Amino acid sequence: MPSKRLVLTFPENIVTKPITYKLVKDFNLEFNILRAEVTPEMEGKMLLEIKGASEQIEKGIEYLLNEGVSVQEASKDITLDKEQCVHCGLCVSLCITNALSLDEKSYKLNFNKEKCILCGFCQNSCPVNAIKLKM
Ligand code: SF4
Ligand code: SF4
Known part of the structure; x- marks a missing residue:
């Protein structure tokens, strides 16, 4: 079907x-x-x-x-390249589900894939192209 x-x-x-x-x-x-x-x-x-x-x-x-x-x-999958990420936090404000957040102590980016709804809103915000969504 x-x-x-x-x-x-x-x-x-x-x-x-x-x-x-x-x-x-x-x-x-x-x-x-x-x-x-x-x-x-x-x-x-x-x-x-x-x-x-x-x-x-x-x-x-x-x-x-x-x-x-x-x-x-919806996209089919998302990957976040932790090596490329510079923890700028630009993607965080665009993530409505809080799948992306900055750690309060270390200011490093956390990504909780369980919360991600594959909307793709974060993808274009990343200056180093660390977020990739597959259609
Ligand atoms: S695809 Fe949407 S839900 Fe998933 S991390 Fe990006 S903004 Fe958040
Ligand atoms: S926008 Fe890109 S570089 Fe900045 S925190 Fe998000 S994934 Fe990392």
């Missing part, structure tokens, strides 16, 4: 709407929430895998966009 991994960003006002339920009920899609985070500002981010007929997947994505949800295809 065709599937897609998507990064959804929910603005504050629709975080609690049962959008994923509608994907199942109205578009006959199966979904699996791989990761989800809500920021203190209540913006929500979710890494979602949806499965179903290709046409239904596209209609489901259209529905999400019409509801004001930002939709992007």
Whole structure:
């Protein structure tokens, strides 16, 4: 069955709407929430895998966009080259899930891959190209 991994960003006002339920009920899609985070500002981010007929997947994505949800295809993997990293912290402020953080004592970059939703927001911030996402 065709599937897609998507990064959804929910603005504050629709975080609690049962959008994923509608994907199942109205578009006959199966979904699996791989990761989800809500920021203190209540913006929500979710890494979602949806499965179903290709046409239904596209209609489901259209529905999400019409509801004001930002939709992007997720990368497949991320690597962070610790040898190249100069611990400048530029990527940290872009990481909504806190997968990237600076150690409070050493000021070295920590990367918690478990928290990463493969959104790719951090990639272009790195001056030494230490972050690589694979599509
Ligand atoms: S891709 Fe980068 S910005 Fe996005 S969650 Fe992973 S580490 Fe954070
Ligand atoms: S932006 Fe690049 S060099 Fe700077 S902390 Fe992040 S990974 Fe390291």
